[in-house]
Amino acid sequence: MTHPLIPEITALANPIAEKLNFEIANIVFQTNKNPSLLRIDIRNRGGDTSLDDCEQMSRLLEEALEMKDIIPEAYALEISSPGVADVLTTDREFISFQGFPVTVQTHTPHKKKTQFEGTLRSRDEDFVYLNCKGRIVKIPRELVEQVTLCSASE
Missing domain, CATH: 2.30.30.100 (SH3 type barrels.)
Incomplete structure (x- = not known):
């Protein structure tokens, strides 16, 4: 079951990803962890997804999430590459x-x-x-x- 905040997080993350020429491959919010884990997989549309790409997306998304205050409790943000797509x-x-x-x-x-x-x-x-x-x-x-x-x- 998808977490109810996913649509709001997706709406916030997509424009940031678009601006950076990334696409969002997957978003998962795991509230069963302490702290909760927000994991977002991105793909660089121009080539391989690098660690710098993940850091750039993480920095911008973290700022946007904090400004909007979408997630009320403590959480960890993890941006990564989905690796080889199935x-x-x-x-x-x-x-x-x-x-x-x-x-x-x-x-x-x-x-x-x-x-x-x-x-x-x-x-x-x-x-x-x-x-x-x-x-x-x-x-x-x-x-x-x-x-x-x-x-x-x-």
Whole structure:
């Protein structure tokens, strides 16, 4: 269940992230810790997310949170990078993970299926290409809901 303050925190954090050319990947507020932990994962839209990026976001967001006084109790703010995303979205990720096992989920059936598992070959403007058991499968991009890396344990 999402903490009720998340929408307000998101509304405050998003413009700061946009200004810095970051995107908010995830926000979690854990009140079961002492002090509570507000963890925000960011991605630098221009490349890899650095420690300096996290520090910059932390400094600006901390000031904004203090000014608005959204969180009444003591809390710790943690800004970090989500690391390698499980869901591939950028051209850079599709290039980096060619040859890796992925699951492609479609929002409408393609060849009577909505889920395809295979090795990522490539992606162009029209299709996502998978190697499924030695056969190349072309999935139209307009049908693709998401492309997810398969974990090493699968």
